Amino acid sequence: MNDPRLLEVSVALCTYNGARFLREQVRSICLQTRPPVEIVLSDDASRDGSVEVVRAAVAECAAERPGPPIALRVFENPVALRVVKNFEQAISACTSELIALSDQDDVWMPDRLALMVAHFEQDANLMLLHTDARLVDSERRDLNQTLFHALEVTPLELTQVHSGKAFDALLRRNLVTGATTVFRRALLADALPLPVEWVHDEWLAIVASTTARVDLLEQPLIEYRQHESNQIGARRDTFKEKVRKALASRGNTHVERAIKAELLLERLLQLGDRVPPEIIAKVRSKIVHQRFRAALPPSRLARIVPIAREAMTGRYDKFGRGVRGVVRDLFESV
Known part of the structure; x- marks a missing residue:
C-alpha cells in the first residue's frame, strides 16, 4: 500500500445497535x-456497545496482519441522525x-x-462501481x-449499465445497493448534501451517472445478510406478493417519487454544463410521468383512458x- 500509484480506500462504516454482527x-x-x-x-446512538466491538476488532486484526495499521476514526452521535445523514457524516x-x-x-x-479498485485504476472516468451479493441468513x-436475482435485474438493465447508459437504467429504478458500492471521493462535490428524500446509495449512483461512468x-463480492433487524434488505417478491402490491393502496408513493425527481432536477441544474441537455430533458419527462401517476382519479374505470394514453408515450x-x-x-386502490 506504499506505492503512490495505487488508489487508497477509505471505508465508511455506519452502525446502529449492530454489535451482534460487527466483529x-x-x-x-x-x-x-x-x-x-x-x-x-x-x-447512530447505539446502546449495545457497537463502537467498542469495532475498536476491538480493528485492534485484533492489527495484531494478526503485517503492514501499516488501519486508521480508525469514530463519530458517536448522541442523537440518531438516521441512515442517510449518518452515511453523509461518514x-x-x-x-x-x-x-x-x-x-x-x-x-x-x-x-x-x-x-x-483495479477497475478504477484502469478507467479514470469510472465514478461508481457496485456488485452483486450473495444473500445469507x-x-x-x-x-x-443473489441480490441481483432478488431485484430482478434484467439483461437489458445490465446491458445499459455496461454500455455507459447507467443513467437510463437508474432513472427507471434503483439497482445500486450501498453495501456493495465503491466510488470516487470526487463525487461528493456534486452529491452533498444528501437529500433525506432519497436513500444514500441511489442518490450517489444516479448523480454519478449524469457526469461520469457508473x-x-x-x-x-459480499455476503449480504438478511435478518429481522435489517433497515434495508433484499428479497424477491412471490407472485402472490406482487398481486397484493398491485391491489394495495397507492398512498403517497407517486407524490414522493415526483418530489425525488424534482430534487434531482434541481441538483443537476446546479451542475450546469457538465450535465448533458438530454439528461435534463429525461428528468423533466420523469417528473411529468410521476405527476401524472400521482394525479390519477380514485375510480379505476376512470383511469383506463388516461393510462392508455400515457402508456402510448412510452414513459x-x-x-x-x-x-x-x-x-x-x-x-x-386510493
Whole structure:
C-alpha cells in the first residue's frame, strides 16, 4: 500500500445497535488482500456497545496482519441522525480517493477491494462501481439467491449499465445497493448534501451517472445478510406478493417519487454544463410521468383512458417497470 500509484480506500462504516454482527464485518474489511487505509465509523446512538466491538476488532486484526495499521476514526452521535445523514457524516469525513460503503452486518469476500479498485485504476472516468451479493441468513447460511436475482435485474438493465447508459437504467429504478458500492471521493462535490428524500446509495449512483461512468460487477463480492433487524434488505417478491402490491393502496408513493425527481432536477441544474441537455430533458419527462401517476382519479374505470394514453408515450417503459406499472395503476386502490 506504499506505492503512490495505487488508489487508497477509505471505508465508511455506519452502525446502529449492530454489535451482534460487527466483529465479523470489521474483520472481513481489515483482512482484505488489499486493505483500506482507514475506517470512518459513524455510530447512530447505539446502546449495545457497537463502537467498542469495532475498536476491538480493528485492534485484533492489527495484531494478526503485517503492514501499516488501519486508521480508525469514530463519530458517536448522541442523537440518531438516521441512515442517510449518518452515511453523509461518514463519507464526508473519508480522506482517500476511493470510498467503500459498509453496512454493519455483512461479510466481504477477501479480494473484494482488490478486484474493485483495479477497475478504477484502469478507467479514470469510472465514478461508481457496485456488485452483486450473495444473500445469507443471520447465521451466514446461503439462501441460494443473489441480490441481483432478488431485484430482478434484467439483461437489458445490465446491458445499459455496461454500455455507459447507467443513467437510463437508474432513472427507471434503483439497482445500486450501498453495501456493495465503491466510488470516487470526487463525487461528493456534486452529491452533498444528501437529500433525506432519497436513500444514500441511489442518490450517489444516479448523480454519478449524469457526469461520469457508473458500472457494475456481476459477481457477488459480499455476503449480504438478511435478518429481522435489517433497515434495508433484499428479497424477491412471490407472485402472490406482487398481486397484493398491485391491489394495495397507492398512498403517497407517486407524490414522493415526483418530489425525488424534482430534487434531482434541481441538483443537476446546479451542475450546469457538465450535465448533458438530454439528461435534463429525461428528468423533466420523469417528473411529468410521476405527476401524472400521482394525479390519477380514485375510480379505476376512470383511469383506463388516461393510462392508455400515457402508456402510448412510452414513459411507463422509460421511467418504470413497463406493463407492471400499467397494471398497478389500473388496479391500485386510493
